[in-house]
Amino acid sequence: MDNKALGIRVLLVDDEVEFTSALSERMRTRGLDVDVSSNGAEALKMAEAEVYNAVVLDLAMPGMDGIETLKRLLGNNPDLQVILLTGHATLEKSVEAMKSGAMEFMTKPAKIDVLVEKIRQAHEQHERLTVARIEDTMNEIQKRMGW
Amino acid sequence: MTDAQGHPQPLSDDLAFFGRISAGVTHELNNVVSIIEQVTGLLEDQLYSANAGGTLDVDKLQSVHDRIMTQIDRGVELIHNLNRFSHTVDEAERDTDLNELMAILSVLGRRFAALKNVSFDVSLSTASIIVRCSPYRLLEAMFAVELTALTTMNPDDQLTLAMIHESGRAGIRVTGGTFDNLSDSMELSRAQAILAEMNGELQLLDDDTFGQKIEIWLPATVITDVF
16 A cells, blocks of 8 residues: 555545545545545536546436436546446446446445556546647647648 | 246336335445445554554544444344345235334335435334235335325425324325326326225325325224333
8 A cells, every 4th residue: 555645636426425435535545636526416516626537436326316427527528537436236337337438337345456546547548638639739739820 | 037928028016116125225235335345444554554653543443433333233224124125025915013114114215215315204103003904015005105206306305204093094194295296197006006905095185284295094903002
């Protein structure tokens, strides 16, 4: 266990407050910078206000469910890497989640080391997409300006 | 399941009800186990730190203990009521205390209300209310009423189920929602059909105090001096 800051920002979304409390504490111990939300609507606002390298999202929540939250998160920010972490492990739900753009579908209970590794992968993918997007923008500007 | 020609047949509503309750409760039990896993992980992290030369935080250990015990209590309550629910299929018909079914509903029905951010208040009766029925089928009707009522409710509303009785009959009064558009509800029709089998009835009524209410009535023996 290495509690050196990893420079990875994570949003953890789950209506089980006791679960997010314990999991976020363990994630912080492992060097992640974690914010917590208990519902989809709040998570959307937080993801608009802050830049997250990964979102860990529950599927079954009061109000807006995980799939709807996932679709809206990616609608606002297509580069966002979302890991669904849920007790609902049906094949149908996992297929729907992946088709909707989730990076990963994990079932609870989940081992912290496996989850942190997925978050690291999400961070790397997010960085790659961000760099590629900046390069595309730079190329577009150069083309437009005739440089 | 297939028919004689091998064509798939739809599952019965009774079986679907059993599946729906089992799925909901096991999902919640999975949450309990997941929380215990993470809270136990805090203990593991503490031990790791202590083995690396740090000190054990006694307050932290106490907090971890208390949090685990809370989840164990929650899990035991769910398992206990799931077991009671499963045993309601043991007999096709028996004398059943309505309090017993209300107690099961109060625990197993809580999650459906929570998913709508609706608070769920179930009050039992001090009287013993004995109904001759299939306890499983009556629970099926009670859940159908709860789920139908929830469709009319908004976040932060309160759904209240209270037991009511008068001479020779007893039942449940459901309040907290706006029920005037429910007369075409299929779930409510199903509940009505189940209650009719038990010589009971379901009514949608206006009420001076509650606005609107759903009442279930069944023939019952009411024993008020249970203490």
